[in-house]
Structure formats: C-alpha cells, structure tokens
Amino acid sequence: MKDDFDDLKAENIRLLGERADVAKLTNQWMTEVTRNRYSYHFTWLGVPIIQFPQDMIAMQEIIWAVRPDLIIETGVARGGSVIYYASLLELIGGEGLVLGIDVDIRPPNRAAIEGHSMAKRIRLVEGSSVAGEVVAEARALADQAERVLVVLDSNHTHEHVLRELQLYSPLVTRGSYLVAFDTIIEDLPEDFYPDRPWGKGNNAKTAVLEFLDGNAEFEVDRTIEHKLQITVAPNGYLRRVRN
Numbered sequence: 001m002k003d004d005f006d007d008l009k010a011e012n013i014r015l016l017g018e019r020a021d022v023a024k025l026t027n028q029w030m031t032e033v034t035r036n037r038y039s040y041h042f043t044w045l046g047v048p049i050i051q052f053p054q055d056m057i058a059m060q061e062i063i064w065a066v067r068p069d070l071i072i073e074t075g076v077a078r079g080g081s082v083i084y085y086a087s088l089l090e091l092i093g094g095e096g097l098v099l100g101i102d103v104d105i106r107p108p109n110r111a112a113i114e115g116h117s118m119a120k121r122i123r124l125v126e127g128s129s130v131a132g133e134v135v136a137e138a139r140a141l142a143d144q145a146e147r148v149l150v151v152l153d154s155n156h157t158h159e160h161v162l163r164e165l166q167l168y169s170p171l172v173t174r175g176s177y178l179v180a181f182d183t184i185i186e187d188l189p190e191d192f193y194p195d196r197p198w199g200k201g202n203n204a205k206t207a208v209l210e211f212l213d214g215n216a217e218f219e220v221d222r223t224i225e226h227k228l229q230i231t232v233a234p235n236g237y238l239r240r241v242r243n
Contacts, residue, residue, distance in 0.1 A: 017226030026229050031188055039232070042080075045087060047112055049080025054230045055181070056084060058237070062149065062224075063088045066176045069096050069145035072138050074129035074164060075154035075181075076102035079113040085151075086121035099141055101125045101134055102154065129154050130163045142171040153181040156198040161207035169211070169218065172240045178218060180204045180236040187234065208235055217242045 016022065039050050049056070063071070063085065071085045082100040089096030098121055100113070105126045113122060123141075127134040129152075142148045150168045152161060161180060172178045183205035185198060193199050212218060217240055224237040 047080040048078040068149040073151040076100040086118035165211040183236040
C-alpha cells in the first residue's frame with residue numbers, strides 16, 4: 001500500500017509549483033544573495049563546493065534513485081562537487097566512478113582532490129569538455145557502465161553548453177539525468193555578469209531550450225525545481241525518457 005505521506009508530498013509540490021507569487025519572491029532572493037556569491041559559502045568534506053545546497057540535495061536524491069556507475073561532471077573548479085558525488089557513490093556501494101573534466105585544474109585544487117579520501121572514486125581529465133579526445137575518454141568509460149549521469153557546469157555560454165549537450169547526451173542512460181547548472185543566468189538582471197562571456201540571452205538555459213526543441217529523448221523534470229524552489233538550474237534537470 002502506498003504511503004499517504006508520498007501522496008501528500010506530491011500534492012504539495014504540485015501546488016507550490018503553481019505559486020507564481022512564491023516564484024517571484026524566490027527570484028528576488030536569489031538575485032540578492034548571488035550578489036554576495038552565496039554559492040561560494042559552502043564546503044563538502046572540507047573542500048569548497050560552489051553550489052547551492054538545495055541543488056545538492058536534489059543531486060543526492062537523483063543519485064540514490066539512479067545509482068549510476070559513472071557520473072561525468074564538466075567543470076571541476078575547487079573540487080567539492082566531484083568529492084560530493086564520489087562520497088555518495090561510496091555510501092551506495094559498488095564500483096561507481098566520478099569523471100571530472102576541466103580545462104584548467106589548478107595545482108592546489110588537484111592536490112586537494114587527489115589527496116582526499118574519496119580520490120579512489122575520482123578520475124580527473126584536464127582539457128576542454130568539447131575536445132574530441134576528452135569526449136572520447138568519457139565515452140570509453142560510459143561504454144563500460146550500465147547507468148550514466150552527466151552534469152554540465154563549465155563554460156556557461158550558449159554555444160559551449162549546446163555543444164556539451166550534443167556531445168554528452170548520448171552517454172546518458174534511459175531513466176538517468178543530464179543536469180545543466182546555472183540556467184538561472186537567464187533569469188537574473190541583464191548586467192549581472194559584466195566580466196563573463198555569458199549573460200541574458202547567451203547562457204545554459206538558452207542552450208537547453210534549443211537542445212530540447214524537437215528532442216523527444218529528454219524532458220525537463222519540473223518536479224525537482226518545484227520541490228526545491230531555490231535552484232540554479234531551472235529547466236536544467238533533464239531526464240532521459242527515451243533512447
């Protein structure tokens with residue numbers, strides 16, 4: 001018999017997803033805290049993670065449900081997220097691996113990752129996430145895995161994210177997810193990233209929308225963003241529903 005708690009939870013998530021007033025307040029709050037680099041405030045097992053905690057809870061739920069053999073993340077930064085994913089795989093058990101890809105893995109960050117107790121579940125690749133040899137290495141690992149999850153969190157320009165979506169989406173197994181972070185850029189003020197190559201009209205969300213146009217293999221899992229409310233990835237939790 002299904003637990004009434006699950007039904008109540010699902011109904012409340014649905015109702016919250018319809019609250020335009022709450023969405024407006026959330027956007028205002030996120031805009032203001034992002035001015036003070038809110039995502040930089042947190043660590044995981046001692047290493048800066050540079051993520052919103054709410055999204056990491058969502059990733060935990062996804063990883064527990066999917067139980068991937070391989071998690072591919074583009075954009076390593078200081079390493080907290082690859083360590084986070086590796087620690088979840090450690091808790092689940094098995095031989096799960098995290099592949100972290102970054103165009104520039106700085107020596108202190110590499111040292112923090114490779115010296116961590118979770119390093120046994122992490123493989124680092126330095127190079128552009130859209131370079132042929134890097135994609136080939138990711139594909140070779142994916143070919144050996146039953147369940148693959150992909151997280152995109154590197155260069156957030158439309159062109160780069162769209163190319164990542166095209167290259168890495170074939171690696172995602174049915175029922176798993178392709179998560180594009182920082183789609184929130186499209187919902188922030190026009191001049192929010194003056195020192196970055198991305199901004200409104202040129203970001204991960206615009207890339208996701210183009211990628212999904214006419215694509216029947218993936219769909220946005222809106223239940224996740226309705227549940228979270230606070231997320232840097234609106235429209236970014238893509239579930240593979242067909243091969």
